[in-house]
Amino acid sequence: MADNSDKTILIVDDEEMVAESYELYLQDDYNTIVELSGGGALMELDQREVDLVLLDRRMPGMSGDVVVEHIEKWEMDFQVVMVTAVDPDIDIVDMPVDGYLTKPVSEDELVDAVERALAIKQYEDLIAEYNQLAEKYEILTAEFSSRELSSRDRFAELESQMDEMEAEIAETVEQFSDSKLSDAFSRLH
C-alpha cells in the first residue's frame, strides 16, 4: 500500500467519542483533524488542504448532506466518504461522495474505505495525467514521421514517461482488494 503519511483526513462527527475512535484508527498512517459539526468542517475546509473527509450524515445544525453540497459547489478536489447510521437509499446516486459506510464501522472497514477512496483518487489523477501525455503523443506522431521522432530525446522521454505511468496505473489498480473494482478499472484504461 502507498505511503499516506503526508495525507490529511478531516473527521466530521457530532459524537466526540465516535470521531476520536476514527482518529485512533487512522492517526498512525495519516494526519487527522476532528470537527464536531458541519459548519466547523466547512470552516476547516476553507482554511486547510485535506485529502479526504469522513463525514457523518445526520448531525445537529448542518447535516452531512448540506456539507457535501457545499463541497461540490465550491469544486473542492478531495475524496468524501460518508459514515452514517442511515441506510443507503437510491438518493446516494446523486450524492457527490466517493464512499458510503453504514455504522457501526469496525477499524478494518474504516481503514479499508479510506485506503480505497485514496487509491481511487490516485488512479483518477494518474489517468488524467496519462491522458495529457497521450494527447501530446498523438499530436506528435501525426505531425512527424517515426524516423524524425526517433532522433528526438524529448520524445523518447515522453514514451518512457508513458510506460512508467502505465506501470504505475496497473500497480494502483492492483491495490483494490475488490476484484470487481479492479477489473472495471483495468478495462477502463
Place this chain on the structure above:
Amino acid sequence: MEPDHPSIYIGSTTVGSDIAASVECGDLSFADTTAEGIDAINAAGSLCCVVTDHDPPAIDCFELLEAVELPVIVATTNGSSELATRALRAGAETYIDPSTIPQGRTAVAAAIDHCCAAQSKGSGAVDDRIEEFSSLVSHELRSPIQKATSGIALAKAQCDSEYLDEVESTLTRMDSLIGNLLDMLDETDSAINLEPVDLAAAIDDAWPAGSNATLSVETDLPTVEAEPSRLYQLLENVFRNCLDHGGQNVTVTVGTLTSADTDVPTGFYIADDGPGIDTDDQPQVFEYGYTTSSEGTGLGLAIVNEIADTFGWEITITDSEAGGTRLEIDQCNII
C-alpha cells in the same frame, strides 16, 4: 411498478366491452352469470374489483356481496333509490345506474379505476410506514451501537480487560440482530416484482467479497423468476451461514436441481463441507430464533425461508456429500 390487477364484469358482454374500453388500470374480463363470475374470482390470483348488474341470471348482487370479499361495484341498468340504499348497506363499494347519467359506462370505468387507485395507495402507504420505521430503527439503534463501539476502541487503547472484548462481542451481536430485523421489515414490503434473474450472476454478486472461502459454481445455472433484491438477500444469508458455521476456509458448492423424470432444471442447491446440522435439528433451522451459535441471531435462515416462500419456492435442508449442509431450493420458475 406492480402491474394493476384485473377486474371482472358480470353481465352483458356488450355493456362490459363498452366499459372495458374506458378502463385505464388493469384488464376487465367478463362473465355472463354470477356463478361464472364467482368461479373466475376463485380462479384468479388477485383482482381489483367486481362489477355486477343487480340481477344477472341465478344469483343477485346481494348474494354476490355475501360470497366475495372483493370491492363490488353494483352497476345496474334497472335501478332505484331503494336498490341503491340496500346495495350500499350490504357493502357495495359504489352504486351506479349508467342509464341515468351521461356517459354512464365511462362512469363505471372510472369507478373501477378509482378502486385500483385506492388499492395501490393503500399498499403504498403501508410500504411508506415500513420504510419510515425501518429508517428509524436503523439510525436510532445503530448510532448508539457506533458510540459504544467507539468507546470500547478508545478504552482498549488505554487499558487491557477481557470484559471489553465481551462487550465488543455483544455489540457485534446486537448489530447483527438489527441487520436481521431490518431484513425482516424489508420482507414485509408488499410489492413483489418478479423478473428473470441470472442465478450465476446473482450468486457472484452475493458471495462475500474478500472471503477466504471457496465458491464452486456449476457452469450452467438456470435463469429463475425472482425479485433481484430478495434473491440477493436469500443468497447472502445462506452464504453467511455457510461461513459462520463452516469457517472461513469452507468450500461452498452451488448446482442445479433437475426433475428426476425429464432432467429439466427445477431449482438449485447450495452445499458446504462444514460441520453440518444434526438430522434431529434440521427441521428447526428455519424457525425464528433457532441457532446453534452463541454469536448467531437465529433469524438468517428464517428469513431465507420467508423469501423462498414469497417466491413460491420449496426449501429443504439435508446433508451434503462432503458431510456438511445442503440446502435445496426447488419448484423455482425456470425461465
